[in-house]
Amino acid sequence: MDTKILDGTQAAAVNEAAELLKMGQLVAFPTETVYGLGAYALNKEAVRGIYQAKGRPSDNPLIVHICQKEQLTDLISELPPLAETLMEKFWPGPLTLIFPKGEQVPAEITGGLDTVAVRMPNHPVALALLEACALPIAAPSANRSGKPSPTLAAHVLHDLNGRIAAVVDGGAAEVGLESTVLDITQTVPVILRPGGITKEQLEEVVGQVELATPHGDKKETPRAPGMKYTHYAPEAPVIICQAQDLEKELQEKINSFTGKLGLMLSNETLAKLKIPKTATVVDLGSQNNLANIAANLFAALRTLDEAEVEIIYTEAFPHTQIGSAVMNRLSKAAGVEEKEVIK
Ligand code: TXA
Ligand code: MG
Numbered sequence: 001m002d003t004k005i006l007d008g009t010q011a012a013a014v015n016e017a018a019e020l021l022k023m024g025q026l027v028a029f030p031t032e033t034v035y036g037l038g039a040y041a042l043n044k045e046a047v048r049g050i051y052q053a054k055g056r057p058s059d060n061p062l063i064v065h066i067c068q069k070e071q072l073t074d075l076i077s078e079l080p081p082l083a084e085t086l087m088e089k090f091w092p093g094p095l096t097l098i099f100p101k102g103e104q105v106p107a108e109i110t111g112g113l114d115t116v117a118v119r120m121p122n123h124p125v126a127l128a129l130l131e132a133c134a135l136p137i138a139a140p141s142a143n144r145s146g147k148p149s150p151t152l153a154a155h156v157l158h159d160l161n162g163r164i165a166a167v168v169d170g171g172a173a174e175v176g177l178e179s180t181v182l183d184i185t186q187t188v189p190v191i192l193r194p195g196g197i198t199k200e201q202l203e204e205v206v207g208q209v210e211l212a213t214p215h216g217d218k219k220e221t222p223r224a225p226g227m228k229y230t231h232y233a234p235e236a237p238v239i240i241c242q243a244q245d246l247e248k249e250l251q252e253k254i255n256s257f258t259g260k261l262g263l264m265l266s267n268e269t270l271a272k273l274k275i276p277k278t279a280t281v282v283d284l285g286s287q288n289n290l291a292n293i294a295a296n297l298f299a300a301l302r303t304l305d306e307a308e309v310e311i312i313y314t315e316a317f318p319h320t321q322i323g324s325a326v327m328n329r330l331s332k333a334a335g336v337e338e339k340e341v342i343k
Contacts, residue, residue: 001165003006003163003219004016005157006168008169013320014125014168017189019133020166024040026053026163028150028167029118029129029170031122031139032094032121032126035149035153037140037160037164041109041138042106050139052163054144061109062138063120064109064138065118065120065130069091075136075179076100078100080100080182080184083184085205089202093197096119096195097184098184099184101113109138115292122205123173126170129168142164142167143155143156143160147159148234148297148301150298175195175291175294177193177297177298177322177326178193179197181195182203191209191210194324196325200320211277226298232332232333234305236262236312237311238314238333240316241313241315241316247273254313260278261278261310262307262312263281263314265281265284265312266285266286266317282300284297287304290320291321293317316330
């Protein structure tokens with residue numbers, strides 16, 4: 001199968017993508033968080049295709065994307081008390097809400113759970129596409145399972161060229177990290193995955209919000225099943241440094257490493273280091289602009305992968321605002337529990 005590249009700025013191209021989705025084909029499209037791999041959510045065959053194309057475990061449920069609140073009627077069985085307020089405030093936007101699922105939603109979407117994840121993306125191309133097809137669209141991030149999520153159409157093609165019908169190009173994803181997943185079926189809402197909307201932003205609107213412990217009780221089915229799988233992992237090991245004297249520690253590591261070195265650091269840290277010419281360096285931006293760090297993170301991991309570095313040194317960022325989502329993804333890329341981030 002040839003994967004078509006469609007220009008998201010052209011109405012005819014967006015309509016063509018919508019027709020493909022209606023026919024049960026797979027189409028990747030931009031959202032404000034990352035690119036999604038879309039299929040018509042109520043078409044079981046189409047949804048199975050998503051798992052196949054990504055190489056994704058089938059018990060990891062998908063987020064359904066809509067462009068109008070009215071579309072919820074077919075997807076959910078009940079509107080939890082906080083839903084209206086949260087939708088009013090954060091939709092369209094990077095907040096995924098967990099609802100009790102409606103009867104029509106296939107088990108292929110929910111991984112067999114009795115809940116369904118729904119969000120309304122805040123991206124003109126995503127909204128135009130959802131309007132043009134007038135269908136709820138299931139869409140995980142459009143990467144091969146385990147790899148960093150795509151923030152450019154080129155990343156999607158790198159991972160999925162020949163495996164999907166089309167990708168709609170809408171430029172770089174602005175947020176760069178996936179949506180916050182919030183379980184509102186509990187009395188106190190629980191953040192299952194930190195993301196584009198911060199805990200602070202949610203608490204301002206609905207009061208107390210809990211953050212799910214990463215793995216919880218091992219005997220329990222994880223509440224966000226996706227969180228138990230390896231994620232965002234480049235080929236090279238990722239080492240997160242957060243020593244008191246970060247620069248000294250990093251300089252020693254850099255000096256003693258003899259292989260192909262990769263660095264992914266803030267510009268403040270980079271400015272203080274002596275870096276060998278042979279190293280591949282990605283500047284993540286300023287420590288004072290965590291949103292920018294978030295936007296650059298996944299592309300940085302992909303750049304270092306392409307350069308075939310043998311190790312990646314990076315640094316810890318504060319857990320404030322979108323920093324907690326950054327640290328969540330970095331820890332996963334490094335294959336460590338967040339609390340174990342290397343000192
Ligand atoms: O920003 C995003 O959310 C992107 C864009 C494309 O919208 N999508 C995305 O999808 O990140 P994905 O499949 O990569 O991640 C979905 C996450 C997984 O951690 C999954 O376990 C969780 O949402 N999830 C989905 N349905 C769930 C449910 N019913 N209950 C709990 N967690 C659920
Ligand atoms: Mg994903």
